[in-house]
Amino acid sequence: MARELAGKREIKQERAGRTRVLIARAAAEVFAExxxxxxxxxxxTERAGLTLGALYFHFENKEALAREIVRGQPERVTPARESQGLQRAVDISLTWAHQLLEDPYLLAxxxxxxxxxxxxxxxxxxxxxxxxxxxESLTEAQRLREVRASIDVENVARLIVHACTGAQMQTYLENGRQDLPLRVGEMWSVLLPAIGTPSALRRIRVDDPREVMA
Amino acid sequence: MARELAGKREIKQERAGRTRVLIARAAAEVFAExxxxxxxxxxxTERAGLTLGALYFHFENKEALAREIVRGQPERVTPARESQGLQRAVDISLTWAHQLLEDPYLLAxxxxxxxxxxxxxxxxxxxxxxxxxxxESLTEAQRLREVRASIDVENVARLIVHACTGAQMQTYLENGRQDLPLRVGEMWSVLLPAIGTPSALRRIRVDDPREVMA
Structure with a gap:
């Protein structure tokens, strides 16, 4: 009897989880648009095919939905290939740039x-x-001696984020963000020589990180 | 008689010019807000204390006003000190960052x-x-051998603009843009070693360009 109740509770939680995902996905599409x-x-709720009650059961308001979608951005950007340090930073930025073109959460x-x-x-x-x-990636890169010891990684991290933000906005205006991967690549062609050690510079690849590295 | 008419025409043109400026200034304040x-x-028009007729005499619509304000941004940013090449690029960015805090046109x-x-x-x-x-400044800087010959100046110029855009957005959220000059200075501390020749790096000053250089 207790086991049966626990089973029912699990099914209910699973269903609630699915509803939550449906709402977040619909919200992402509506915010993006x-x-x-x-x-x-x-x-x-119209987009999700659900009631207002269902939405308010999971989210306090529109603000809470927007916060959740923004908070979830980094975990959606997972480069296909394994990498660490400086290569990881490059791969994350380029995965974001490519994936943004089709992922409603990232578009939102x-x-x-x-x-x-x-x-x-x-x-x-x-x-x-x-x-x-x-x-985080740049700190690891500095530990691995891929980034020079004199570099302020917080400062470089902020610059990367600001540059990607600006590039995203300009390419949105000009070509529906088709050029974003190109622009992010150009950013790295300026930044890598500024921060990387010679041995790292020989190794780092600025290419499409959705391809598994050969 | 002809001279008198010409004089009247000038006064009329002058008044029209003043009205145009009043409208643009009011539009800047309203867009900024x-x-x-x-x-x-x-x-x-309420902000300008003028009629709708006066506005439509000078501007086709709200879009035309916004275009004019955006187009006029660079000419408002005039560093107090004379400079050229790489120093000019630094001075323009920092003048913009400081001046943005109080200029309604730049805020708009x-x-x-x-x-x-x-x-x-x-x-x-x-x-x-x-x-x-x-x-333009970076091309001059390259001609003056302040920027290395291997650098793609268009690429760096885009990176500067994107980074400043992102910094502007983040500092707006966090501290009403008080930190913007600091962030722009940090951007240069990464970019200058990446693009500048050794002799230029000894000379370039990343400071408040509203102060005339000593």
Whole structure:
């Protein structure tokens, strides 16, 4: 009897989990299309084919949905190939640039970055979040002597995030972001000689990281 | 008689010119405060203390006003000190970062950069416009052997513009852009060693360019 109840509870939790994912996915599509200001919980529930009640069971409001989508960006960007240190930083940025073209969550994030004053945590906007991701890889790179000891990795991490943000905005205007991978590659062609040690520079590949490295 | 008429025409033109400036200034304030979507020609004429007729005499619509304000950004950013080449590029970026804190035209530009899909010329968005400004200084710098011959100046110019755009957005969220000059200085501390010749690096100053150089 207790086992049966536990089983039912699991099924219920699984269903709730699926509903939550459906809502988040619909919200991502609506934010990507209309922006934060233009989105509404009604548009989102209509897209998800669910009731307002279901949405409010999982999310307090539109702001909470936007925060969750922005917070989830880095974990969606997972380069196909194994890498570490400096190569990891390059791979993350290029995976993001390629994947952005078709992933509704990343498209939503790219759009929401411009409206964060409407919903972001005061102590955790998307710029900070991404800076942490790149600073982590660059710190490892410095430990592995791929990045010169004199380099301030926080500073470089911020520059990468700012440059990717600007590139994303310009390519959105000009060609629906088709040129974003190219621009991110060009950024690295300037940054790598500035921060990398000679032996790292011979090794680092600035190519499509969705291909597994040969 | 002809002279009198010509004199009257000049006075009329002068007055029209002043009205145009009043409208553009009011539009800048309204765009800075409400963004492009939130601004209206009515809000702008109310701010200017003028009629809708006066506005439409000078500007076709809200889009034309936004385009004019964005187009006028570079000429508002004039470093106090004379400089050329690489120092000029540094000075322009830092003058922009400092001046943005109090200039309604630059504040409007910073806000409008995120909504350019609503009004920008297809062949002239603000990123391209600023890239041209920096590419010009960097090309001069390369001719003066301040920037290494192997450097692609267009590429670096784009990176500067993208990084400044991202820094502007992040500092806006975090501290009303007070940290923007600091961030732009940090960007140069990464970029200068990457692009500058040794003799140029000894000479370039990354400081407040509103102070005349000693």
């Amino acid at each position: 209309y922006g934060f200001a233009g989105a509404s919980v009604t548009k989102i 994030g790219a759009r929401l970055v411009m409206e964060q004053d409407s919903f972001a945590d005061p102590d955790g906007n998307s710029h900070q979040q991404w800076t942490t991701v790149f600073a | 409400y963004g492009f979507a939130g601004a209206s020609v009515t809000k702008i 530009g910073a806000r409008l950069v995120m909504e350019q899909d609503s009004f920008a010329d297809p062949d002239g968005n603000s990123h391209q416009q600023w890239t041209t400004v920096f590419a």
